[in-house]
Amino acid sequence: MKEPTTTEIEIETSAVTTMLPPPLTGSPHQALVERLKDYGQEGVFALWDELSPEERDHLLRDIENLDLPRIDRIIRCSLHSQGLPVAAIEPVPENCVSTVDERTKEDREKWWRMGLKAIYEGKLGVVLLSGGQGTRLGSSDPKGCYNIGLPSGKSLFQIQAERILCVQRLAAQAMSEGSTRPVTIQWYIMTSPFTHEPTQKFFESHKYFGLEPEQVTFFQQGTLPCISKDGKFIMETPFSLAKAPDGNGGVYAALKSSRLLEDMASRGIKYVDCYGVDNVLVRVADPTFLGYFIDKGAASAAKVVRKAYPQEKVGVFVRRGKGGPLTVVEYTELDQSMASATNQQTGRLQFCWSNVCLHMFTLEFLNQVVNGLEKDSVYHLAEKKIPSINGFTEGLKLEQFIFDCFPYAPSTALFEVLREEEFAPVKNANGSNFDTPDSARLLVLRLHTRWVVAAGGFLTHSVPLYATGVEVSPLCSYTGENLEAICRGRTFHAPCEISL
Numbered sequence: 278m279k280e281p282t283t284t285e286i287e288i289e290t291s292a293v294t295t296m297l298p299p300p301l302t303g304s305p306h307q308a309l310v311e312r313l314k315d316y317g318q319e320g321v322f323a324l325w326d327e328l329s330p331e332e333r334d335h336l337l338r339d340i341e342n343l344d345l346p347r348i349d350r351i352i353r354c355s356l357h358s359q360g361l362p363v364a365a366i367e368p369v370p371e372n373c374v375s376t377v378d379e380r381t382k383e384d385r386e387k388w389w390r391m392g393l394k395a396i397y398e399g400k401l402g403v404v405l406l407s408g409g410q411g412t413r414l415g416s417s418d419p420k421g422c423y424n425i426g427l428p429s430g431k432s433l434f435q436i437q438a439e440r441i442l443c444v445q446r447l448a449a450q451a452m453s454e455g456s457t458r459p460v461t462i463q464w465y466i467m468t469s470p471f472t473h474e475p476t477q478k479f480f481e482s483h484k485y486f487g488l489e490p491e492q493v494t495f496f497q498q499g500t501l502p503c504i505s506k507d508g509k510f511i512m513e514t515p516f517s518l519a520k521a522p523d524g525n526g527g528v529y530a531a532l533k534s535s536r537l538l539e540d541m542a543s544r545g546i547k548y549v550d551c552y553g554v555d556n557v558l559v560r561v562a563d564p565t566f567l568g569y570f571i572d573k574g575a576a577s578a579a580k581v582v583r584k585a586y587p588q589e590k591v592g593v594f595v596r597r598g599k600g601g602p603l604t605v606v607e608y609t610e611l612d613q614s615m616a617s618a619t620n621q622q623t624g625r626l627q628f629c630w631s632n633v634c635l636h637m638f639t640l641e642f643l644n645q646v647v648n649g650l651e652k653d654s655v656y657h658l659a660e661k662k663i664p665s666i667n668g669f670t671e672g673l674k675l676e677q678f679i680f681d682c683f684p685y686a687p688s689t690a691l692f693e694v695l696r697e698e699e700f701a702p703v704k705n706a707n708g709s710n711f712d713t714p715d716s717a718r719l720l721v722l723r724l725h726t727r728w729v730v731a732a733g734g735f736l737t738h739s740v741p742l743y744a745t746g747v748e749v750s751p752l753c754s755y756t757g758e759n760l761e762a763i764c765r766g767r768t769f770h771a772p773c774e775i776s777l
């Protein structure tokens with residue numbers, strides 16, 4: 278330990294006389310200041326003299342818990358990689374995509390049966406990405422607890438849990454030939470320090486929405502300090518760093534550190550469905566997608582929707598470099614001419630396959646990717662408003678994305694789905710122009726109304742039809758099947774929920 282300097286002794290004396298907190302001399306603080314200097318981050322102690330003993334303790338713990346060499350490497354590599362040339366991109370080859378148009382009824386039925394069989398055999402695990410802070414939505418609860426105003430008042434978590442219950446029942450009915458062997462799908466729910474406790478409590482207080490508590494596993498992703506554009510840590514308060522979850526790609530490191538890939542293997546899981554919490558139409562554990570994935574023999578797959586218009590702000594799948602792997606690029610990486618380039622024969626956009634965070638992986642591939650990505654120190658830099666001592670300030674969050682795995686995949690298959698059937702995102706608060714709870718609710722009501730009418734039901738309504746409709750409980754039907762017995766010849770007064 279270094280001897281105290283004269284200046285420090287003076288500070289110590291004056292601290293006693295003015296009743297300031299205890300001295301700094303020879304303290305862990307001093308050692309940390311020296312360590313932080315190595316990384317140019319000693320500014321975090323700028324307000325040390327004004328802190329109470331408790332606040333000092335808090336700050337010291339905050340810093341001690343950081344893996345400074347790793348974080349420094351990530352910051353330097355991520356800032357450095359900005360603007361570096363990247364391999365040219367090409368459209369996804371047609372043979373990598375299963376389009377809605379080319380799928381036959383036989384294909385769909387075959388994949389549905391294959392998927393149900395694998396689920397019956399316990400080969401599917403489901404990972405939910407639910408660690409985001411949902412800042413745009415502005416709710417203080419985790420997004421999954423949000424009630425988007427459907428007639429049932431169900432939260433996103435409840436809707437998803439009930440879809441799992443439905444698939445379990447469908448698999449049991451299809452495969453068990455009269456016996457009643459129960460089918461269980463393991464659900465791994467990733468949270469972050471911001472969402473962990475309230476998520477767990479929500480599930481407990483709702484009795485896991487009818488699932489067995491043992492089939493639900495919560496695990497936490499990591500956080501990283503938020504930084505200014507020149508790479509300095511931002512202070513949220515004088516005694517704590519501003520931190521944020523390390524992106525939904527933090528799932529790979531979190532699966533590894535919580536040893537959940539071993540847990541999956543020990544249960545016989547071979548395929549992993551992975552999706553984001555904020556899509557109300559998500560087909561969790563979709564047997565058709567699983568069957569397609571198994572049939573195709575790919576290491577990874579993604580459901581994609583067609584880009585709605587050339588300048589739509591969505592990430593799209595591309596091929597990186599001549600014959601390179603499929604990967605996702607942000608809309609900012611596609612210049613105007615590429616975004617609007619069309620295929621001469623079909624007239625359709627060349628870069629049209631939007632990523633909507635619905636993925637399937639083999640467990641084998643996940644094992645490879647958690648090790649590969651761990652060594653990758655280039656993170657995405659997301660410009661966000663960061664809470665700081667001086668109010669909200671422009672800063673950067675360091676994030677990995679779930680789709681960062683694709684360049685590592687030996688093979689990736691894309692599976693087109695219809696937006697109006699499988700994609701109802703909840704991103705922004707009501708009052709915004711798109712992707713709000715209101716817009717998502719309408720998408721659900723429209724789809725379910727179509728199901729009910731197709732099954733022979735009728736609707737009356739007290740408000741114009743475009744603003745209302747019926748909601749079908751996931752406990753009744755997964756994709757509109759088995760509704761005739763409930764709906765044929767019956768009239769429903771919208772808005773209402775049709776349940777068992």
Ligand code: UTP
Nearest residue numbers: 406407408409410411412413522524525553554
């Ligand atoms: P978004 O990127 O839309 O972020 O997440 P968000 O946190 O929900 O919302 P904003 O940007 O703060 O407004 C897409 C999916 O990825 C998950 C989210 O929970 C959502 O399911 N996610 C995001 C994580 O699990 N961890 C993260 O660090 C970020």
